[in-house]
Amino acid sequence: MLLVLLTLACGAAQVPVPQEGWLSPPETVARGVEFYTSTDSTLVEPAAPISVSLLRLDPARVRLTSLLSNDQVMYAEPVLEMAARAKSLAAVNAGFFNVNNGEPVGLLKVSGELVSDTPVTKGAVAIWSPDAGRTTLAFDQVSARVELLIRAGEQPLTVQVDGVDTTRARGKLMLFSPKYHEHTDTAGNGVEWVLSGRPLMVTSMRRDSGSTPIPADGMVLSFGGLDLPTPLHGLVPGVVVELRRVWTAVHGLEHERMESADHVVNGAGLLRRGGVAMTTWDVEKLSGPAFIQAKHPRTVVGVDRQGFIWLVVVDGRQPASGGMSFGDLQRLADRLELTDALNLDGGGSSTMVVRGAVVNRPSDSTGPRAVSDAIGVTIR
DSSP states (O other): OHHHHHHHHTTGGGSOOOOSSSSOOOEEEETTEEEEEEOOGGGSSSOOOOOEEEEEEOTTTEEEEEEEGGGSSSSOEEHHHHHHHHTOSEEEEOSOBOTTTOOBSSOEEETTEEEEOEEEEEEEEEEEOOSSSOOEEEEEEEEEEEEEEEESSSSOEEEEEOEESSOOOBTOEEEEOTTTOSBOOOOSSEEEEEEETTTTEEEEEEESOOOOBOOTTEEEEEEESSSOOGGGGGOOTTOEEEEEEEEEETTOOOHHHHHHOSEEEEOSOEEEETTEEOOOOGGGTOOSIIIIISOBOEEEEEEETTSOEEEEEEOOSBTTBOOBOHHHHHHHHHHHTEEEEEEOOOGGGOOEEETTEEOSOOSSTTSSOEESEEEEEEEO
């Protein structure tokens, strides 16, 4: 399917967007970046006031990158500030996160580094965004985990890592990358191992200390508790280890492709893949009226039949725009002729920034919400 999309995309810049009167005239933000709005009440069922902000991106002229709040996993930051620091021409909010500390709660890969894993299958978009060439997107429903291989004997011992760049739990083995924070932000009553070098090696072991500094060229393993399980007894200074990512995709997106992706952003609700509209989301454990049928502010990333990339933000929870259900999003995808689309974090998080300004109306009364990560747009 990716090859088909790439082939179709070759003529993308010459294909005009379908005009049926429901979209505003395009505003050219830059070459390859066009901004639209829509207030067409027939986009929702039943018809009601709605406000939608849309960016159409030429994949030959733009790059997409995953932006981290404050350039680290911990804490949160408004999309406007992330975009300014990254010098992004435009940006939208991206993945779901823990509102208490800003940590992503789903899959997130940033600049080749997995900074958040998930055992739960969720919709996700993988992004290849080279300095030269074309930006490519692939959509699937994905889970990911990390395995630790301890090479202390003749046969390596495999231990599953329980979480990547997230709060340590008692009795669990966590992995912290340099993108997490300057240190592990842990209390005592645990054991932590500093890994660095090539090949990766245990360089030091700290017991009952916490907040171990994370080396720029390595990682830190952290176990919650002082009574180590037997497999971890072999983790001592000088032992060579290997970290291996394991990707599982429902629709066949290959492990090698996920490994090679520059960025992977999670959502909740893969709306379309390969021209097929999704009708159930049991595999993502999404059901019931509160999330799928209810109308909320929404953020969506998608690709149309001509290969253009669309970033869409729907305002909601306000008189001028009530928001959209998944059924409404599918109707919008029909209008845009999207072959692939993913519902990202929504609600008060839904924010679109263009040229250093928020162009939609976020639903929070206090203004744009601080979020964990965003998708940024830059010009090649």
